[in-house]
Amino acid sequence: MSEKRERTVKLNVINEPKDSYSGGKSSLCPGCGHDQISSVIISAAWENGVEPHKIAKMSGIGCSSKTPAYYLGQSHGFNTVHGRMPSVTTGAYAVNKDLLYIGVSGDGDSASIGIGQLIHAIRRNMDMVYIVENNGVYGLTKGQYSATADIGSKKKKGAINETQPIDLCALAINLGCTFVARSFSGSKKQLKALLKAAMSHKGFALIDVISPCVTFNNNDESMKSYGYVKDNEVTLHMTDYIPHFNPISEVEVPEGHFKDITLHDGSTIRLETISEEHDPTNAMQALGALHDAETNAKHVTGLLYFDNTKASLVEDLGLVDLPLIDVADNDLRPSKEMLEKINSAFLN
Amino acid sequence: MENIVNDFTINVATANGTGSQSANLILLQSLFDMGIPVSGKNLFPSNISGLPTWYIIRLSEHGYQAPGNRTDIQVLVNPATWEEDLAALEPGTVVVWNENSKLEMNREDVVSYPIPMTKIARSINPKLGKLITNIVYVGALAEILGIKQSALESAIKTQFKGKDSAIELNTNAIELGREHFRENLTKKDPYVVKEREIEEKQFFIEGNEAVALGCLFGGAQLLSWYPITPSSSLAEAMIAWIPKIRTNDEGEANCAVIQAEDELAAAGMVLGAGWAGGRGMTATSGPGISLMQEFIGLAYFAEIPSVFWDVCRVGPSTGLPTRTQQSDITLLYEGSHGDTQHIVLFPGTVEECFEFGWRAFDITERFQTPVFGMSDLDLGMNRWACSGFKYPKEVMDRGKVIRDKDIFDAFEEFGRYLDVDGDGIPYRTLPGSGMAPILYRGTGHNPMGVYSEKPHDYLQLMKRLREKIDSSRDVIPAPILREESECEIGIIYLGSMENTIQEIDDLLEATGLKVSQCRLRALPAHSEIEKFIERHETTIVLEINRDGQLYGILRKEIPIDLVPKLRSVAYSDGMPPRGKIYADLILETLQDVEK
Numbered sequence: 006m007s008e009k010r011e012r013t014v015k016l017n018v019i020n021e022p023k024d025s026y027s028g029g030k031s032s033l034c035p036g037c038g039h040d041q042i043s044s045v046i047i048s049a050a051w052e053n054g055v056e057p058h059k060i061a062k063m064s065g066i067g068c069s070s071k072t073p074a075y076y077l078g079q080s081h082g083f084n085t086v087h088g089r090m091p092s093v094t095t096g097a098y099a100v101n102k103d104l105l106y107i108g109v110s111g112d113g114d115s116a117s118i119g120i121g122q123l124i125h126a127i128r129r130n131m132d133m134v135y136i137v138e139n140n141g142v143y144g145l146t147k148g149q150y151s152a153t154a155d156i157g158s159k160k161k162k163g164a165i166n167e168t169q170p171i172d173l174c175a176l177a178i179n180l181g182c183t184f185v186a187r188s189f190s191g192s193k194k195q196l197k198a199l200l201k202a203a204m205s206h207k208g209f210a211l212i213d214v215i216s217p218c219v220t221f222n223n224n225d226e227s228m229k230s231y232g233y234v235k236d237n238e239v240t241l242h243m244t245d246y247i248p249h250f251n252p253i254s255e256v257e258v259p260e261g262h263f264k265d266i267t268l269h270d271g272s273t274i275r276l277e278t279i280s281e282e283h284d285p286t287n288a289m290q291a292l293g294a295l296h297d298a299e300t301n302a303k304h305v306t307g308l309l310y311f312d313n314t315k316a317s318l319v320e321d322l323g324l325v326d327l328p329l330i331d332v333a334d335n336d337l338r339p340s341k342e343m344l345e346k347i348n349s350a351f352l353n
Numbered sequence: 354m355e356n357i358v359n360d361f362t363i364n365v366a367t368a369n370g371t372g373s374q375s376a377n378l379i380l381l382q383s384l385f386d387m388g389i390p391v392s393g394k395n396l397f398p399s400n401i402s403g404l405p406t407w408y409i410i411r412l413s414e415h416g417y418q419a420p421g422n423r424t425d426i427q428v429l430v431n432p433a434t435w436e437e438d439l440a441a442l443e444p445g446t447v448v449v450w451n452e453n454s455k456l457e458m459n460r461e462d463v464v465s466y467p468i469p470m471t472k473i474a475r476s477i478n479p480k481l482g483k484l485i486t487n488i489v490y491v492g493a494l495a496e497i498l499g500i501k502q503s504a505l506e507s508a509i510k511t512q513f514k515g516k517d518s519a520i521e522l523n524t525n526a527i528e529l530g531r532e533h534f535r536e537n538l539t540k541k542d543p544y545v546v547k548e549r550e551i552e553e554k555q556f557f558i559e560g561n562e563a564v565a566l567g568c569l570f571g572g573a574q575l576l577s578w579y580p581i582t583p584s585s586s587l588a589e590a591m592i593a594w595i596p597k598i599r600t601n602d603e604g605e606a607n608c609a610v611i612q613a614e615d616e617l618a619a620a621g622m623v624l625g626a627g628w629a630g631g632r633g634m635t636a637t638s639g640p641g642i643s644l645m646q647e648f649i650g651l652a653y654f655a656e657i658p659s660v661f662w663d664v665c666r667v668g669p670s671t672g673l674p675t676r677t678q679q680s681d682i683t684l685l686y687e688g689s690h691g692d693t694q695h696i697v698l699f700p701g702t703v704e705e706c707f708e709f710g711w712r713a714f715d716i717t718e719r720f721q722t723p724v725f726g727m728s729d730l731d732l733g734m735n736r737w738a739c740s741g742f743k744y745p746k747e748v749m750d751r752g753k754v755i756r757d758k759d760i761f762d763a764f765e766e767f768g769r770y771l772d773v774d775g776d777g778i779p780y781r782t783l784p785g786s787g788m789a790p791i792l793y794r795g796t797g798h799n800p801m802g803v804y805s806e807k808p809h810d811y812l813q814l815m816k817r818l819r820e821k822i823d824s825s826r827d828v829i830p831a832p833i834l835r836e837e838s839e840c841e842i843g844i845i846y847l848g849s850m851e852n853t854i855q856e857i858d859d860l861l862e863a864t865g866l867k868v869s870q871c872r873l874r875a876l877p878a879h880s881e882i883e884k885f886i887e888r889h890e891t892t893i894v895l896e897i898n899r900d901g902q903l904y905g906i907l908r909k910e911i912p913i914d915l916v917p918k919l920r921s922v923a924y925s926d927g928m929p930p931r932g933k934i935y936a937d938l939i940l941e942t943l944q945d946v947e948k
Contacts, residue, residue: 058787061629074792074804081784082792083628085621086647092618096625096633097784099575099609104629104785122621125614325605329574330630330783332607334749337572337632338711339598341744344570347598348741351556 018054018250026051028076038190038216038231039069039138043076045193046107046136049200050077053248061097061104065090065119068145069111069138069216077107088119091126094133095318100329102319105204106133113143116152116171123173127182127209132317134203134210137173138190140218141166141229148221157302159226175295177211178288178310183317184210185291185310189234190217192306198244198274199308205249205268208317215304234304241294241307243277266311276308285311357543359389362421363410363494365428366438367487370402373430375512376487377408379523381736382508383500384412385557388549392418392852394735394929399582399674405434412546418737419853422933425544426497427463428490430470432456447542449493451486464542466534468493473529478522485526492530498546558739560732563703564636564662565590566742567710569599569608572749573660574631577611577622579641582674583730584664587636616641620648620661627658628793630754630783632714634660639668639681642688649723650689651795653818656770656779658717658724658752661685665729667927676927677730679848682902685725686876692815694822696829697725697876701851705874706732707742709830718752720825721778722818729897731929732849753780761788769793769802770814777821822877829875832882836869842943843869843889845882847903849930850895856932857895861939868893868939873903878910886915891946893939898925920946 014022026047031040050060057079064070066087073082085093094106115123115137126135141154153173154166177185184206188196196214203210215234217223223230228237242264247256249271262278266285276285284290291310298305325332363380367373374395381393391412398404409420427442429435429450436456442448444462453471470493474485495505505527513519565587568576578588592610600606613619619635626633637645642663652659667673668680685697696716698709709726717724753774755761761782767789770779779800782788791802798814799805836843846854854870861868871885871892886892886907894904901921908916922938924930 056787058790059785061784062792079787079790081782081790083625084792084794084796085624086651086795089617089621089648092613092621093625093628095611095618096575096577096622096627097629098625099577099611099622100626100631100633101629101785121614122618125618129611322609322611323604323606324609325601325607329607329609330785332574334572334751337574337599337607338570338745338749343598344742344744347566351558351739352554352741 017051019056021051021057023047023051025057025079026077028078029074031072031075033068033071034220036219037068038140038214038218039072040075041190041193042136042138042196042214042216043072045196045200046076049197049204053201053204054250055105055204059104061094061106063090063094063106063108065110065114067111067114067143069109070114072109072138088114088117089122090114091119091122091131091135095126095129095131098132098318099322102132103328108133108135110135110137112137112139112141112151112153116173120171124176124180127177127180127211129318129321130183130208130315132207132209132319134200134212136200137211137213138216139173139213139229140216140222141227142218142222144218144221155228155302158228159224160222161224161227162221165226172295172299173211173213174309175292178291181312181315182211182310183208183312183315186212186308187215187304187306188212189215189238189304189306191231191235192238195240195244195306198246201246201248202268202272202274202308205270205272206313207269208313208315228302237303239298239303239305240279241276241283241305241309242279244307245275245277247273247275269313274308283307285309354543356545358414358545358547359412359549360414361412361425361544362423363426363428364424365408365410365430365490366434367406367408367430368433369398369400369404369406371487372484373406373408373487376491377410378736379488379505379508379512380491380494381410382511382557383504384410384546385738386504386507387501387546388551389546390414390416392735392737394420394731396928397675405431415855415859417856417932419856419930419932420928422931426494428494430454430486430490447497447544449490449497466493466497466538468530468533473533474526477525477529481522485522488523488526489530492527493534495527496531496534497540497542498544500546501548553740555738555740557736558703559586559734559736560700560703560706560728561587561664561734562590563706563739563742564700564710564726564728564733565594567707568634568660568714569594570707570745571711571714572632573608573634573714575609575611575622575626575633576635577613577619577633578636579613579616579619581616581638581641583666583734584636584638584641584662586734587662587664616644617648620645623659623661624648624652624657627652627717628784632658632660632718634662636662636664638664638666639684640671642681642684646689649695650691650693652723653689653693653695654795655793656721657793658721660713660717660724660726662726662728664733665727667925673927675730677849677897677929678925678927679727679729679850679897679902681727682896682898683905685727686906694819694877695723695725696720696822696825697727698830699727699848699874700732701848701872701874703732703737703739704742711745712830715747715750716825716829718754719750719778720821721752721781722822727848729849731852735929737852753778755780755782755788756786758788768800770798771800772817777817777824826877826879829879831879832874832885833872834870834881834885837867840867840869841890842866843871843885843892844895844939845871845873845885845892845903845907846895847873850897853930853932853935857936857939860932860936864940866940866943876906878907882907883911883915886911886918890918891920891943892918893920893922893942895922895935895939897930898923
C-alpha cells in the first residue's frame with residue numbers, strides 16, 4: 006500500500022511533494038484572479054525546489070494581501086499594514102538576507118497608499134519578488150476605483166473612470182527597477198515562468214499581474230475583466246524557464262528566434278519571439294511597448310525590462326557574510342575592554 | 354568689591370552659522386578642564402545660517418546645570434538681537450560687546466567692555482573675519498575672568514583636531530582678544546574663575562551620542578532612521594561608531610543602517626527586523642512618532658520586539674523644532690489607536706542614556722513589545738559631564754525565542770500566542786527556522802496565531818497583553834528616591850529635569866520647605882511610585898510640558914484614594930528648565946493646597 010503511494014507522489018528536486026507548498030483554504034470570491042496567482046506561486050516555488058521554510062511571504066492590506074494564508078503554509082509570513090509591506094520586508098532582509106522574500110500586494114496597496122514605499126524599495130534594489138495583484142478596484146471596501154483603473158473603463162457599479170491611471174511597470178522601468186514584468190492571472194504558463202525567473206533574480210523583481218475582480222470589476226465595460234484582457238492581451242514573447250539544476254543543453258530548442266537570459270542563480274528565462282523581437286535590456290523599447298499598448302487600449306504582457314548589472318541592497322549594506330540573526334550575542338556586544346578604551350579616550 | 358568665584362551665568366548672543374558654536378564649546382571645555390562645575394546650553398534656531406543663536410554657560414559651585422535665573426555676563430555680537438538683549442539685562446550686568454557692530458551701547462547702568470572684535474579678527478585674516486570674530490570674545494572673556502591659557506589651548510586642540518592652521522588662527526585670536534582687554538580696559542566687575550582640584554575625572558558628552566553607544570553595546574542589528582531635529586545626531590553617532598566597534602577587519606559590519614524614505618518606513622523596517630529575530634531600532638522625534646503610530650500598534654498587537662528612541666522637541670505640530678520639552682509622554686505610553694500601553698524608559702543623565710540604550714533591547718525581546726526611550730533636546734544635544742559608561746553586567750536577554758529544534762519538540766502544543774508559562778509572554782520561533790511557521794497579522798488572532806473575530810479570543814488576548822505590560826513595571830528601571838525623613842511634600846519628576854531638580858530643591862529649602870524627590874525612570878510606573886505617594890501628604894508631579902502628561906497617567910494608575918494627594922506642576926516655554934520658575938510654581942501650587 007505505502008509503496009504504491011510513494012510512487013504516485015511526485016517530488017521536486019529537493020524531494021518535497023507539492024503539498025509542502027500549499028496553504029489554507031481561500032476565503033476570496035470564487036473565480037477571483039488572486040486564487041489563480043496563489044496556485045501559480047505554489048507551483049513555481051515547488052518546481053524551483055526552494056526550501057519552503059526558507060521563504061518569507063509578505064503582504065500589506067487588501068484582498069491580495071490576505072492571500073499569503075492560502076499558499077506556502079510552511080513559511081513564516083507577515084500580513085503588515087496598508088501599503089507598508091516593502092519597509093517591513095526591507096528590515097527583515099537587513100537582518101536575514103538568506104530568505105526568499107515574496108511580497109504580494111494589490112493596486113490599492115501599491116499604487117496609492119504604498120506607492121512611496123514601493124518606489125524606495127525599487128530604488129534600493131531590495132532583493133525580493135514583488136507581485137501586484139492588479140484588478141483596478143478596491144475589493145475589500147466593496148468596489149471603489151483604484152489608481153490603476155484604465156481611462157474609459159467602467160466597473161460594475163458607478164461612472165466611467167476618467168482619471169489617468171498609474172502604470173506600475175512604466176514607473177518601475179523609469180526608476181531603474183532590475184526586473185519588470187506584466188502578466189495576466191489567466192495566463193498561467195507565462196506567469197509561472199516569470200515568477201520562477203523572478204525568484205532566481207537578485208534584486209527587485211516586479212510582476213504586475215492583471216487579476217480580475219469577479220465581484221466588482223468583471224463586467225464587459227471593464228478593461229480589467231477576464232473577457233477584455235483575453236481579447237486584448239498583446240504577448241511580447243513566449244516565456245519559458247529553465248532551472249539551473251536542469252542542464253540547458255538538454256532543453257529542446259524551439260524553432261524561430263529566441264533570447265536566453267541568464268539569471269543570478271544560473272537559471273535561464275527563454276523568451277521566444279512571437280512577432281517583433283523585444284529586447285528586455287532596452288528601457289526605451291519596454292516603455293515604447295507599454296505606451297503603444299495604452300494608446301490602443303491593450304495590455305502588453307511578458308518580461309518588459311531586465312538589468313542584472315546593478316548591486317542589490319545587501320551589497321550596499323556592507324555587512325558580514327553571516328545573516329545578522331545568526332551572529333552570536335558575544336559578537337554583537339563589543340567587549341568590556343573596548344568600552345574601557347572608549348571611556349579613557351573621552352577622558353584624555 | 355568682593356569677588357564672585359565660579360558662580361555666574363554667561364550669555365553669548367551670536368548669529369547661526371558664524372562659527373560661534375566652536376567658540377562657545379572652546380570656552381565651555383576650558384572651564385570644564387579647570388575643574389569648574391559648568392554647563393552649556395545651545396539655543397539655536399531652525400535654520401542653517403543667519404538667525405539668532407544664544408549660548409548660555411552656567412558656572413555653579415553647587416553643580417547647578419540649568420541656565421541661571423539671570424544673566425551676569427552678556428556677550429553681544431549679533432546686531433539682530435542687540436537691542437532686545439541689551440534691554441533685558443539687569444543693572445550691573447557685564448556687557449562684552451563688539452565695538453565694530455555700529456550699534457549703540459545705550460545702557461549706562463551696566464559694566465561695559467567694548468572690544469573691536471571685527472577689527473581684531475580682520476587683522477588676523479580679512480577673509481575669515483566673521484568666523485574669527487567669535488573667538489576674539491573668548492580671548493576677552495579669558496582675560497576678564499582669568500581663564501588659564503593652557504586650558505584654552507588644549508580645548509582649541511580638541512575642537513580642531515589635526516587642523517593645524519585652524520588651531521593657530523584661533524590661538525592667535527584669543528591672544529589678541531586678551532591683549533586688547535589688558536592694554537585698553539580695566540576690570541570693573543567681580544566675576545572670576547578659579548581652578549578647582551578635580552576629584553573625579555569626567556568628560557563632556559551629548560546624550561544622543563551616549564544613547565548611540567548604548568545601542569551599539571546592546572547589539573543593535575538594524576538602525577533605520579529618517580533625519581529629524583533633535584534626533585539626527587543620535588543616528589549619526591551610531592553611523593560614526595559602527596566602523597570602530599561593530600565592524601570586522603575586512604570592513605564588514607554586523608549592524609545595518611538604512612536611511613528610510615520617511616518615519617513610517619523607518620518604523621516598518623524596525624518591525625521587519627524584530628519579526629525576523631533581530632534587534633531593530635529607530636531614532637526620531639515627536640513628529641516622527643506621530644507618523645509611526647500605525648506600526649506601533651502593530652508591534653504591540655502582533656508582539657514584535659522593536660526599539661524607538663524619541664528625542665523630544667517642542668510640539669504640537671512642527672512646533673519649535675530646536676527647543677526642548679517633555680512633549681511625548683502620553684503619545685509614547687498610549688501610542689496608536691485602540692487600547693494600548695507601552696514600556697517607556699526615561700534616562701535623566703548621560704550615563705543612563707548609555708544604560709537604557711542597551712537595556713531597551715533586552716526589555717523589548719523579553720516582553721515582545723515595543724520599547725521607547727524618551728530623551729529630549731536638552732539632554733540629547735547639549736553636553737553633559739560624564740564619569741564614564743559602565744559595561745552591562747548581565748548577558749543579553751533574548752527572551753522566549755526558540756532557536757533549537759530539541760527545545761521546540763519538547764512543547765506538547767505550540768501556539769505563537771499561547772501563554773504557556775502563565776506570565777503573559779508567549780514563545781516565538783523565527784522565519785527561516787522551519788519551526789511553527791505562522792502568518793503574523795495585525796488582525797485579531799487566537800492563541801495559535803490564526804485569524805479570529807471571536808469575542809472570547811479578543812477578550813483573552815487583550816487581557817493577556819495588559820497583564821504582560823503590567824508585569825514589566827518592577828522589572829524595568831526603578832525610580833530613584835531622595836527622601837528626607839518626615840517630609841510632607843514629595844516631588845515626582847522624570848528625564849532631563851534631573852539636571853535642574855537640585856537647584857529647585859535648594860530654592861524651596863531656602864523658603865523653609867523640605868521636599869522628597871522621586872525620579873520616575875520608566876513607565877508603566879514602578880510599585881514604589883504608589884508607595885511614595887502614599888507616604889507623603891501631597892505629591893507634586895513636575896514636568897516640562899503644558900498639560901501635565903505624567904500627572905494624567907499617574908492619576909489613572911494609582912488607587913483612587915491617593916489621587917487627591919497628587920498635584921500637577923507643568924510648565925514649558927521651550928527653554929531648558931530654569932529652577933526658579935519651577936520652584937515658584939511649586940510654592941504657588943502648595944499654597945492652593947493649603948487653601
